Amino acid sequence: MTDRANPVVANPWSSLRRFTDARIALGRAGSSLPTEAHLAFQLAHAQARDAVHLPLDADAVAAQLHARGLESVRLHSAAPDRLIYLKRPDLGRRLNDNSQALLADRAGALGAGVDVVFVIADGLSARAIHENAIPLLDCILPELSSAGWRVGPIPIVTQGRVAIGDEIGERLKAEILVVLIGERPGLSSPDSLGVYLTHGPRVGKTDADRNCLSNVRVAGLSHATAAHKLRYLLEESRRRALSGVSLKEDADEVPRVVGAGEAANFLLPTGAA
Amino acid sequence: MSTYRHSIGGTTYRFEDLRDLMAKASPARSGDALAGVIAATDAERVAAQSALADLPLRVFLTEAVVPYEDDEVTRLIIDDHDAAAFAPVAHLTVGDFRNWLLSEQADTAVLSAMASGLIPEMVAAVCKIMRVQDLVLVARKCRVVTAFRNTLGLPGRMATRLQPNHPTDDPTGIAAAILDGLLYGNGDAVIGINPASDNPGAVTTLLRMLDDIIGHYRIPTQSCVLTHVTTQIQVIEQGAPLDLVFQSIAGTQGANASFGVTLDLLIEAREAALSLKRGTVGEHVMYFETGQGSALSANAHLGVDQQTLEARAYGLARKLDPLLVNTVVGFIGPEYLFNGKQIIRAGLEDHFCGKLLGVPMGCDVCYTNHAEADQDDMDVLLTLLGVAGCNYIMGIPGSDDIMLNYQTTSFHDALYVREVLGLRPAPEFESWLGEMGIFDAANRLIVSDRLPDPFHRALSRLQQAAP
Structure with missing residues (x-):
């Protein structure tokens, strides 16, 4: 919850991060990116830029x-x-x-x-x-x-x-x-x-x-x-x-799509079956 | 072909033909330099802009930058021209047209009625002599409203495409990003996945997954899997639940051929999607992406500058009555748009040209890591597009697309622009966000430590399923 001591609202779905490298459940300061997530992004961008320009x-x-x-x-x-x-x-x-x-x-x-x-x-x-x-x-x-x-x-x-x-x-x-x-x-x-x-x-x-x-x-x-x-x-x-x-390419290249993953599409009742 | 001249002081600048005049009048960008069509000096550019300003608009109806005989996009543009709608401005030069667009005479109703009377080359020409504030002001007066399961493009609204991409199309990873986006109030324009695989079976699996989610949570939105149009026609025939047909398009027949599409193929795809009758409040079933430089990258630019060709892509798009069209403005790389300044201007040009032509423009406000651009540049473009009345932007977790390796606007960015400009989601989606307990009456996020019930149940299932 928001309070005066910590204005960052965390997201209670951070457990989903184990399923994707996407930057989900970052939390928010007001509606905006909290400082920690903002600086983590800036670092990743800096590293990518440095990689482009490194001789x-x-x-x-x-x-x-x-x-x-x-x-x-x-x-x-x-x-x-x-x-x-x-x-x-x-x-x-x-x-x-x-x-x-x-x-x-x-x-x-x-x-x-x-x-x-x-x-x-x-x-x-x-x-x-x-x-x-x-x-x-x-x-x-x-x-x-x-x-x-x-x-x-x-x-x-x-x-x-x-x-x-x-x-x-x-x-x-x-x-x-x-x-x-x-x-x-x-x-x-x-x-x-x-x-x-x-x-x-x-x-x-x-x-x-x-x-x-x-x-x-x-x-x-x-x-x-x-x-x-x-x-x-x-x-x-x-x-x-x-x-x-x-x-x-090799036959083992077929992308993992159908019903894969330990939890599949958990958004649906059948997904967890 | 006429040649054009303009004198400044003692120097006379000469331009080969309309194509050359348009290219040299275009504000500087790396793609036109790469194509070898850019003005040699800043003064030559202004000379070209001055000559262009003196040109009567009706010249564009008789002199083509891409020959009519060689190109189906030109034929479509000329054959479909609505002379009656053009009549109120038929007597104007490009320079007078700019003044008219900025004046009170050109209000929303007048501009809407005029769209079918304008052709892309006229719009591209006036764009070249406009400043950023002109592009914002005129686009803001335009309104293009479309509908499928919700209504997009209404005044005071801005929608987002929820883009839950995953590098291996993993359903759990995609579901996680969808939940994140919905709980941040994103997804009214479309929930649209760029798949890693274009295999028809994999595409159908993703379409069913999105259809099931939209059905289960009763979300007033539409889905799309952004694969080739022929694959989408194929899966429609096989019974896949497809809402919108996606395709990348460009401004010349040759560039479209490099994408594997023709006008006839797009018409066929639209008819296939319409036959499914899946829209509830409207029948706009097409989704197009475009971007300056795509024709040059296919070596099909025919000596025409990239901004003019981009406007021609909108001329093709409007024939198909799309729900959504967005320029993917910074995706193509620095050889076409070098830095933040070029990307920002191009995004506003594209939005302006599309809107004036009656196309429901959104923008993928984006950049790659080898462009001279950063988040500050994207904030500037996003804010300007919000002021200009852009129909929709992208929304992805934390601006980082882990499938396509580029940066676009985040779920948070959408909330920012809605907050500072008082913009609201599509009305049907806004009601859903309220009913779900995601937004309060003032359209602010209210989710904190307890999720809305249906999503709480989903996460509980996950905890039970976990080993």
């Missing part, structure tokens, strides 16, 4: 790859800085002149094509890369090596968008391209990694040609589970020589 530590990523005996190559998109990157998505989809030359050299040295190239790109959250890229690779690369997959060098792209992988994969003559990229940060998920797979990458591919795994992070789709799904997509993509809308 990719490409040196650290390269060093971690090197420590695992993996070769990397440092590339930069045609967007010179974050401000231009945000305003000009087209520039984030292609390499700058230096990087094109660098990649041409590397492709020449590589000679024949490879089975798969993994591209690491900052996208909209470098934090997603710092926290998830290496752990995911640690789950998938050893498996692929023992299964005989030829894995190419790993480009690390600054100011990159998903489609920049098409140019890279095409030049490195990759049969399959996998882009690991920081997703647009949500308020509760500033560290979410996206994984995009394309068979036969070349400039001009569209979203319809790609398969996507989203929300890869410790509190979301775990590294091990993501690696399991990615392995499935890689094998199917190679076997059927395609990717995108005609390559469906």
Whole structure:
């Protein structure tokens, strides 16, 4: 109840918070958000904003790859800085002149094509890369090596968008391209990694040609589970020589809808049955 | 195609055609820069606005920004034009039209009668030479009232869409957000879920769940599951209890094709929903979402600026007699609307253009985390839209959409704007809130430590069910 000592009215349905990450039962000061809930929101927004503007530590990523005996190559998109990157998505989809030359050299040295190239790109959250890229690779690369997959060098792209992988994969003559990229940060998920797979990458591919795994992070789709799904997509993509809308994800992806949850729709008498 | 010129001092500015003139006259925004249609300098923009102000309104009936032969939205706009309704302003230029709209002559009755005589391009043009206060003042005089199980858009009212999204469509999580929203007095515009899955079975399950809740608690509102129109037609045929048909639409045939829709498909969907006869106080069964930049993002903008194309989307919407239309103004990202200033102006432009065309406009007052915007910007836009008479806004728990990863207005925000501006919910819903013991006679929340009985019973069931 409202009183002079504490003008915040709590909501007696806070027990429902265990069913959703939504910001329910926040209580109210008058009709407005209480100070605690207001500042919790401000912090989440600040963290998401910081994730957008945090620079990719490409040196650290390269060093971690090197420590695992993996070769990397440092590339930069045609967007010179974050401000231009945000305003000009087209520039984030292609390499700058230096990087094109660098990649041409590397492709020449590589000679024949490879089975798969993994591209690491900052996208909209470098934090997603710092926290998830290496752990995911640690789950998938050893498996692929023992299964005989030829894995190419790993480009690390600054100011990159998903489609920049098409140019890279095409030049490195990759049969399959996998882009690991920081997703647009949500308020509760500033560290979410996206994984995009394309068979036969070349400039001009569209979203319809790609398969996507989203929300890869410790509190979301775990590294091990993501690696399991990615392995499935890689094998199917190679076997059927395609990717995108005609390559469906694993059958265990059916969303949990019908009568699921311990309490289902508790708003109805039958829901609790 | 005519070219247009305007001289300022010794400099003459030349504009290729009407499309170029409109684009260069548009207040600056990142999407028009991305499309390469923006004015090169501020002075060029004002020159374009001045040339546009001198243009007779009737020019828009003969000169199309998107060719009639190529585009069904243009054909709809021109073929449906009501010359008799246009007659009172047919002699005006765009600049005179602005003066007329601001004058006492343009009252609510006159503007309502004129809506079918105006076409989107005329409305977009006058919008470009209006300040924020003009957009507010004129929109406030417009009134577009629609109805299904309640009546929306009445003066002194503002409704909310209760948006109980969940990343895996979990029914318990959705039910928790619905309870939260109802107990904060939200949900009169619609209870509308953006589903994670577009599988017809999953969509039907959600529709049944919403229908059961609305029936059980006798809530005078309507439900919607925002999936593709073809899926909704399919589930109607399979017997799903569907109230409103949702679809995203845009201002060119090409952009609509990228959404997988045509005018004929929308007409078919409307007829399917009407055949269910589920409305009790009205028969408006369509719900559309739009947003500046959608045509450009589909590479179907045809060199036209994004604000003009947005107005054309409303031209398409009004053909389908919708219950609800809202611009999702800040959702698309900073490459189209860069910051709070651009989002605020765009939200008011969209509301103004829609209302003048006779469309029941609401607004998803929103932003993403990569835009230069924050809660303060949303408060400004929300308050201005409240003053401008916006039909409805979104309501979600704590402004945080955990499914779509963006921020929109919260249940609390709706209460704020109702309190400071004296706005009330839809009348049927307002009565229900009173009967349920959620609002008092002054429309203030009264729920504290004891829930209204039906909701108390629901929570008790949950405690019994819990292990």
